Amino acid sequence: MYKKYHIWTIGCQMNVADSRQLASRLESLGLTEVAKAGEADVIVLNTCVVRQQPEDKARNRLNSLKPLKLSRGDNLVIALMGCMVGKKEAETLPDEFPFVDFFLEPSKPDLLVDFLRAKGGDALLPVAEDLEDYRLPDGEENAVCAFVPITLGCSHVCSYCVIPYRRGPDRSRAPEVILKEVRALAAQGVKEITLLGQIVDRYGMELEEWNLAKLLRAVCQVDGLARVRFMTSHPAYMDEELITAVAEEPKLCPYFELPFQAGNNRVLQEMRRGYTREEYIRIVKSIREKVPDAGINTDIIVGYPTESEEEFMDTYRLLEELRLDVAHIAKYSPRPRTLSSQQEDDIPGEEKERRRVMLDQLVESILSEKNGRYPGRTVEVLVESFQEKTGRWRGRIPQGNLVFVEADGAMPLAGELVQVAITWAGPYSMIGTLQEKGDETV
């Protein structure tokens, strides 16, 4: 009855992981993927509401599907998932979107599978229950990198953030289940695993004898993997044991995602972040002492309610002082039910934009300078894919920086760890030449 599916995804890595899980499940029911929504019997939108902009995008996309549903009726299933649905919104969304057949909360792909099986009856194949059978979906069977969620939900409740209301309190997946999934991915050729959580460092809080450092060390032992990463960290939960694990485990990349959000202590307190500027600086120092060449990414919010010019400049100066690698800079956006949404969104749009652009320019100058040290050096790149447009291979160094590799039409390189001599560096990527194997990393 249902033969073809199409999944549209926006938002964080957790959504990307959820979509891949769902695709795998749908294929075990016998469905195949199509690139165009108009050709699918099952259309799934995986949504993000962390700011107004992605939410508007998802609503527009959803509304654009209405005519399709009206013309195809029961022959088309439209499902909405992700943070737009969350744990509770399924109660109110059907009034707004009566043409949607099914609403499913984040990280619960089986709910849609059950729904389709109930509708499709015997026409659908049995679903593989065992995660050992977890198969990468078609079209992704050569994936080099994969995300594996380990901590679901979030209990920290920052004043501005809608995620806890949509994904619920945090809970850790069982280590055996995670390791099974990682082994299944490695057996299918995946070389790099990134363990995911909204606050990934809280992994194992409710499990005896497990924490993130121990889980990462166990994942590093899985045969076939070249690299392991984890994200996103929270400064109040990252500990020395974790930093030590990164320093010691050769496969654990020297790479941290550690948002500071604001560089001023009053604003940090208003945000309920649970640390001070000084504590953040101390953690970065500790990372750099133990892992000298670490890549450290951060997120920043500008224009939080009542943030003064001077307070914003504290954020600017913190980034300038710490010289972090990349910043995702977001303009504050009030979100339903959050604490800060009770306050007036009093920083005008143009002012938020001015602050964003200032930080953006600072990031660009820091990254230009930092990447400027690479030309002439040889680095290790895990190659992910080929770029038809430029004829170069695309991959990353352990610190996360993007590298395009010129290989003179050499053998397929996807999935290979190669040595690359860097010839050019810009703020957001570098170009280099493939070296003969066996070259020393400088």
Ligand code: 5AD
């Ligand atoms: N407004 C703007 N940015 C936000 N983020 C989270 N909530 C909001 C909000 N209400 C940003 C944070 C977070 C990233 C995923 O999105 O910087 O780290």
